[in-house]
Amino acid sequence: MISTHGMTRPADLSDVRTTNLAVVLRFVRTHAPCSRADIAASTGLNKATVSSLVTDLLERRLLRETGLTENRIGRPASMLTLQSRPYAAIGIEVAADHLVAIAVDLTGERLLTWRRAYPGLDGTPGRAEAAVAALAGRVVAKMAAQERRVLGLTVAAPGLVAPGGGVRFAPHLGRAELDLGAALERGLRHPEFEVVIDSAANLAALAEYRGGADADTPNLLALIGGVEIGVGIVAEGRALRGHRGFAGQAGHLQVDCTGPACRCGRQGCLEAVAGLPALVRRTLPDTEQDGPVVDFAPELDRIAALAGNGDAQVTKALTEIGTMLGRGVTMLAELLDPQVVVLGGSFATLAPWLLPAVEAELASRAPGDIGCRVTASTLHPDGAALGGAMLALDRLEAGKLPAPAA
């Protein structure tokens, strides 16, 4: 209802054209193969305008004609689809103990998925920055070898991401700030394409919104379990990022009054109950006998394996954690009234055991209070990296088109 006072600029003819180019691009993405007449019929744009817009998009090599002909009465129509070549978009997730790199073409089709062990969060900031930049460089080189032009590269970082690309990692991991943005600019030698750093939760939400099982749901939350707990918020089809880009810190919703002390000084915060360290400690009480856990992936696999085998202690602990997670979900749902909450990260790994308890907790609220479903991400474990790759596609469809090929 509130309009965008401070931000509405006067519109002119180039805005109209940009908007309409994006409308056509989106229509083709979701309806390909389709004809110019299909586009005109569905968008309300007139045929001459559609024809001109399509010509422009063909020249920019964003669309191509498939040569197929619709089986119908009248003159055969030339069918359009997105160009799978010559573009690529790249996303890299910096997780607590590994890196994931994904590249996609314009249609969202995967071109590569690379996973790398990552000493980063246990090493120095310089090593972490270098590892990310090196991986980014290799992916960019691979795309160049395929003669693809990179539309953009986005790094999904845990913790808080400042607008300039600085990342504040989890303080309890004892980490200084990383300057990933500057490291990537240097490492990639000031690339032509845009390099963006964003939070893993924001990008996971984008991936769900563009390509998850609940794609195009305008009010959607992606609640991502990890060392910290973040929530990516999509409201009316727009990402909610907050004024510093720090929105989505869900770790300190208080869920369990009898729960463990949190590093923040309070008790029973969602992170202190369902964050990775707490989760490992509660399900595998013997684990920390050899010192604090820094590599969570194998522990998470072990928990899932034990739960899968029906281990009573582990499944009981996961049910208890699921109930508390359900309380967090309830608070988020009451505040933001989404249609769906998608669980990602460690919550997705453990969803078979967490989800029933989450749903039971939601069902215990007053009728009508909660109007959302809760599901496990079908994109797991690639949500954040995929979201990173999709960000460039999203910007394209918001009107940031590449220049026509020379």
Next chain:
Amino acid sequence: MISTHGMTRPADLSDVRTTNLAVVLRFVRTHAPCSRADIAASTGLNKATVSSLVTDLLERRLLRETGLTENRIGRPASMLTLQSRPYAAIGIEVAADHLVAIAVDLTGERLLTWRRAYPGLDGTPGRAEAAVAALAGRVVAKMAAQERRVLGLTVAAPGLVAPGGGVRFAPHLGRAELDLGAALERGLRHPEFEVVIDSAANLAALAEYRGGADADTPNLLALIGGVEIGVGIVAEGRALRGHRGFAGQAGHLQVDCTGPACRCGRQGCLEAVAGLPALVRRTLPDTEQDGPVVDFAPELDRIAALAGNGDAQVTKALTEIGTMLGRGVTMLAELLDPQVVVLGGSFATLAPWLLPAVEAELASRAPGDIGCRVTASTLHPDGAALGGAMLALDRLEAGKLPAPAA
């Protein structure tokens, strides 16, 4: 970052004109008196376009020429300002024990402020609906007598407001649903103008965004104390309403593990600690000896008076409640990263005693976690009703212009 996929329509020339009419209207609102040349210089629109847009807005009687001349070199310029006549916008707040009606002109200037005692929440739904409709009818008649055309009427309701105008009041007040929308349509005999029902918190947030001390702050929360506790969320200049319009339920953020049981079944929810009934019970423990309180306004005044006189028990209780309110504000700030949280309703009444504790609690968080200020609303106690009146002005500036005068 996420574009509005499902919702972006193709743009055409009439969209451009509507957008630009709204741009001119907003510019004049914030810069009046100003000349056509000022508008052209600041908006980037060319002079001929501005001239045509201004003529249109003059014909619709939204602008007027003041006849004043800028003191400058060259030909004297005709200065423009908003028409204070012939339009009016109306807002009515349905509070727990009273009604507030406010009408404003196009410039936001108050035309009337009426307060009425209200048996509503203690009576039957039919009586409540009738009381609201009767007050609305009297305000509309008053505007008609002044020969003002009503642009819109908005009712600010407590509780949850469904898109159709149905209102679910606080369940612990034992109230059935009200159908305010239908009652107003009947009572006002199917008026030409738009009748909207919205939550008090959403409208209070709009009032702050348009006319509060922190007007035009794009990321702003209005946290409103009352029997229930609601938060109006403005993110990047847009209201976040959720998919059913039920966003903003902040009452069940858990803030005090040792706090009282909440009607929701949990313990120490913000509402159970800082909602009006809990607040009265904690600061004035003797009050309920004569039965449950249903009329909160006098109790709130008594609490403020006692605190103002330095009553030790009351100020101590308010400090404790302020600390817990601070925890709720912390959670909201971490989730939504606003620039400012404006306290309204009973929180504004008691701000002198609550705010220091709220601020101390925020300051206790890790450096950088919280990036917002907390203030008491300067619009109190009229925020929600004023926001209701402003909604019609807001829609006008979003392009819903009245037809030119016949």
